[in-house]
Amino acid sequence: MIAVLAGRLNVKTRTFSLEEVPVPRPGPGQVRIKVKAAGVCLSDVHLIDGTLTPRLLPGDTVTLGHEVSGVVDELGPEVTGWEPGHRVLLQAGEERRGAVWTRGVDYDGGWAEYALATASTLVPIPDDLPFEQAAIIPDAVSTPWAAVTATGDVRAAQPVGVWGVGGLGAHAVQLLRLVGAAPIVAIDPLPEARERALQFGADIALDPADPSLSQRVRAETGGAGLAVAFDFAGVAAVREQAVACLGPGGRLVLVGLTDRPLEIRNGTTFSYFQQQIRGHYGSSEEHLTQLVELTRRHRLEFSRSVSEVLPLAEADRAVERLLRKEGNPIRLVLTP
Incomplete structure (x- = not known):
């Protein structure tokens, strides 16, 4: 043997x-x-x-x-x-x-x-x-790609936020740049991760501990708030903060995994503005073949x-x- x-x-x-x-x-x-x-x-x-x-x-x-x-x-x-x-x-x-x-x-x-x-x-x-x-590419790139293009349904010029700029979040920033999202707001507690987010294409990188974070996001988006917020951290506090930054019709996409409860503090506001929470997991074959083609054409590396x-x-x-x-x-x- x-x-x-x-x-x-x-x-x-x-x-x-x-x-x-x-x-x-x-x-x-x-x-x-x-x-x-x-x-x-x-x-x-x-x-x-x-x-x-x-x-x-x-x-x-x-x-x-x-x-x-x-x-x-x-x-x-x-x-x-x-x-x-x-x-x-x-x-x-x-x-x-x-x-x-x-x-x-x-x-x-x-x-x-x-x-x-x-x-x-x-x-x-x-x-x-x-x-x-x-x-x-499977997972580290394809999971954020599927979250951006399918679950999040991000369109060009839509303002987006990315919470957690680790292995998946960093690629999410890069891929959001590719599909034309604007502005891209990255949020991470680590200074090195925020710097990485800017290198990967974020327009602004913020510390989640900033007490004026929501106001800064509103200012960056011209008062509109985020069309899509992505949670790549899987942290309950992140999700609460992200919901507070959504605009009317905005959607929170949950990519980071956690077994902690999901809580919406102001359910009336959430419903009034017809906001949504969408769960996301993994990717499918089409997302992998799309990414391989994009690398073949040197759109990504x-x-x-x-x-x-x-x-x-x-x-x-x-x-x-x-x-x-x-x-x-x-x-x-x-x-x-």
């Missing part, structure tokens, strides 16, 4: 370890991928610390990693249209039996030398797109999004660095 390295989490004990596992063999409709790069997401950290728990995982142990790129290594029975050597990224999940299963959460992901994927979840990538950048590349053997160190926000990373990437 040939053994290879994988980053495994026991969700019962919340014990993460690097283990040797057998090389997986693709079954019918599956493809084996030789992993070239895998992103480290805050969701991975939350799985380890117990904040998140898999809903559909059939056992107690899973290989983490839902942001994955690599090359086709072996085809399972009944697979057509792919050949060994094809460069691909993997969708972060798939629908099974009427439910969405997330890679690296509900089934084995890409913190490994090899990963299995249903053939329909593969997306081809161009030769000039580095694997490290391709790996973060993500070199500054990859804060550092570390070997898979240092996955535990990458988790610790992300947890502590050491170096204020956008995305850390693992390579086998």
Whole structure:
């Protein structure tokens, strides 16, 4: 038996370890991928610390990693249209039996030398797109892209706010700039994150502790308030602050995950101005193919999004660095 390295989490004990596992063999409709790069997401950290728990995982142990790129290594029975050597990224999940299963959460992901994927979840990538950048497109880029273009339905020249300029929020700013939102107001407690927001295209970056934040947002939007506010932090206080900055018909899009209650303090005002709250989760294949095409056409590039590349053997160190926000990373990437 040939053994290879994988980053495994026991969700019962919340014990993460690097283990040797057998090389997986693709079954019918599956493809084996030789992993070239895998992103480290805050969701991975939350799985380890117990904040998140898999809903559909059939056992107690899973290989983490839902942001994955690599090359086709072996085809399972009944697979057509792919050949060994094809460069691909993997969708972060798939629908099974009427439910969405997330890679690296509900089934084995890409913190490994090899990963299995249903053939329909593969997306081809161009030769000039580095694997490290391709790996973060599922989730780090596609989740904010879907939130902006689908759930948020942002139109050109609409004023928007982004709360939380971390791995997803930073890309949201970049993507909002691409679709023509204006002005883009970024809100984050960290000075480094606010500076990053301005570099990524925000028109103004504010500290959520500023007691005049709502007034400053109104002034920046000519008194109109925000058409769309995005919560990428998953913090109850953020959501309350964001609602206070909405204009008539404005919508709050919840992207950051939390189990805390959602509270609207002034329900009469909220209803009078016909405001909305919309939940958002993940993305679909069309969002990935759109983003790959945009990178192919050089409308987007993500070199500054990859804060550092570390070997898979240092996955535990990458988790610790992300947890502590050491170096204020956008995305850390693992390579086998």
